[in-house]
Amino acid sequence: MSKVIISSLAESDLENIWDYFSEYSIESAKQIIKEFGQKFDLLSENPKIGRSHDEFIVNLRSFPHKKHVIFYFETGEGIEIFRVLHGARDIEDLFDRYFTGLKP
Secondary structure, three states: OOOEEOOOOHHHHHHHHHHHHHHHOOOHHHHHHHHHHHHHHHHOOOHOEEEEOOOOOOEEEEEEOOOEEEEEEEOOOEEEEEEEEEEEHHHHHHHHHHHHOOOO
Protein backbone atom coordinates (compact mmCIF):
# COMPACT_ATOMS: atom_id res chain seq x y z
CA MET A 1 0.00 0.00 0.00
CA SER A 2 1.21 3.47 -0.86
CA LYS A 3 1.85 6.10 1.78
CA VAL A 4 -0.77 8.70 2.81
CA ILE A 5 0.47 11.92 4.44
CA ILE A 6 -2.09 14.28 5.95
CA SER A 7 -1.14 17.96 6.10
CA SER A 8 -1.87 20.02 9.20
CA LEU A 9 -4.56 21.91 7.24
CA ALA A 10 -6.27 18.64 6.24
CA GLU A 11 -5.97 17.36 9.79
CA SER A 12 -7.77 20.48 11.00
CA ASP A 13 -10.41 20.03 8.28
CA LEU A 14 -11.00 16.43 9.39
CA GLU A 15 -11.25 17.50 13.04
CA ASN A 16 -13.90 20.07 12.05
CA ILE A 17 -15.82 17.43 10.08
CA TRP A 18 -15.63 15.09 13.10
CA ASP A 19 -16.89 17.85 15.41
CA TYR A 20 -19.82 18.63 13.10
CA PHE A 21 -20.95 15.01 12.69
CA SER A 22 -20.34 14.06 16.32
CA GLU A 23 -22.82 16.72 17.46
CA TYR A 24 -25.50 14.53 15.90
CA SER A 25 -24.01 11.05 16.25
CA ILE A 26 -20.64 9.64 17.26
CA GLU A 27 -21.32 6.66 14.99
CA SER A 28 -21.90 9.00 12.02
CA ALA A 29 -18.65 10.82 12.80
CA LYS A 30 -16.75 7.52 12.97
CA GLN A 31 -18.31 6.40 9.69
CA ILE A 32 -17.48 9.56 7.71
CA ILE A 33 -13.87 9.56 8.96
CA LYS A 34 -13.58 5.86 8.07
CA GLU A 35 -14.92 6.63 4.58
CA PHE A 36 -12.34 9.39 4.13
CA GLY A 37 -9.62 6.93 5.12
CA GLN A 38 -10.88 4.51 2.47
CA LYS A 39 -10.84 7.28 -0.16
CA PHE A 40 -7.32 8.29 0.89
CA ASP A 41 -6.18 4.67 0.40
CA LEU A 42 -7.89 4.53 -3.01
CA LEU A 43 -6.20 7.77 -4.06
CA SER A 44 -2.79 6.65 -2.81
CA GLU A 45 -3.03 3.57 -5.02
CA ASN A 46 -4.54 5.50 -7.97
CA PRO A 47 -3.35 9.10 -7.65
CA LYS A 48 -4.21 10.09 -11.23
CA ILE A 49 -7.97 9.43 -10.84
CA GLY A 50 -8.54 12.86 -9.33
CA ARG A 51 -9.16 16.02 -11.29
CA SER A 52 -6.22 18.38 -11.86
CA HIS A 53 -6.38 21.83 -10.25
CA ASP A 54 -3.27 23.56 -11.53
CA GLU A 55 -5.29 26.80 -11.48
CA PHE A 56 -5.02 26.74 -7.66
CA ILE A 57 -1.63 25.07 -7.11
CA VAL A 58 0.57 23.25 -9.60
CA ASN A 59 0.10 19.47 -9.33
CA LEU A 60 -2.90 19.78 -7.01
CA ARG A 61 -5.64 17.22 -7.65
CA SER A 62 -9.13 16.74 -6.21
CA PHE A 63 -11.54 13.89 -5.68
CA PRO A 64 -15.11 14.17 -4.38
CA HIS A 65 -16.52 12.29 -1.42
CA LYS A 66 -20.20 12.88 -0.77
CA LYS A 67 -20.50 16.64 -0.08
CA HIS A 68 -16.75 17.14 0.42
CA VAL A 69 -13.77 17.54 -1.89
CA ILE A 70 -10.42 15.98 -1.08
CA PHE A 71 -7.47 18.03 -2.37
CA TYR A 72 -4.18 16.20 -2.61
CA PHE A 73 -0.76 15.98 -4.21
CA GLU A 74 0.87 12.91 -5.68
CA THR A 75 4.20 12.14 -4.01
CA GLY A 76 6.89 9.65 -4.93
CA GLU A 77 5.56 7.21 -2.33
CA GLY A 78 1.81 7.91 -2.46
CA ILE A 79 -0.16 11.09 -1.77
CA GLU A 80 -0.33 14.05 0.57
CA ILE A 81 -3.81 15.15 1.56
CA PHE A 82 -3.71 18.95 1.45
CA ARG A 83 -7.31 19.94 2.33
CA VAL A 84 -10.71 18.31 2.84
CA LEU A 85 -13.36 20.95 2.15
CA HIS A 86 -17.13 21.02 1.92
CA GLY A 87 -18.14 21.44 -1.72
CA ALA A 88 -20.51 24.31 -0.90
CA ARG A 89 -17.64 26.53 0.26
CA ASP A 90 -16.08 29.10 -2.03
CA ILE A 91 -13.02 26.98 -2.72
CA GLU A 92 -11.41 29.42 -5.13
CA ASP A 93 -11.59 32.16 -2.49
CA LEU A 94 -10.10 29.85 0.16
CA PHE A 95 -7.08 29.16 -2.04
CA ASP A 96 -6.74 32.86 -2.89
CA ARG A 97 -6.79 33.79 0.81
CA TYR A 98 -4.28 31.04 1.61
CA PHE A 99 -1.74 32.50 -0.81
CA THR A 100 -2.45 36.08 0.21
CA GLY A 101 -1.33 35.11 3.72
CA LEU A 102 1.95 33.70 2.37
CA LYS A 103 3.21 36.89 0.71
CA PRO A 104 6.65 37.99 1.99
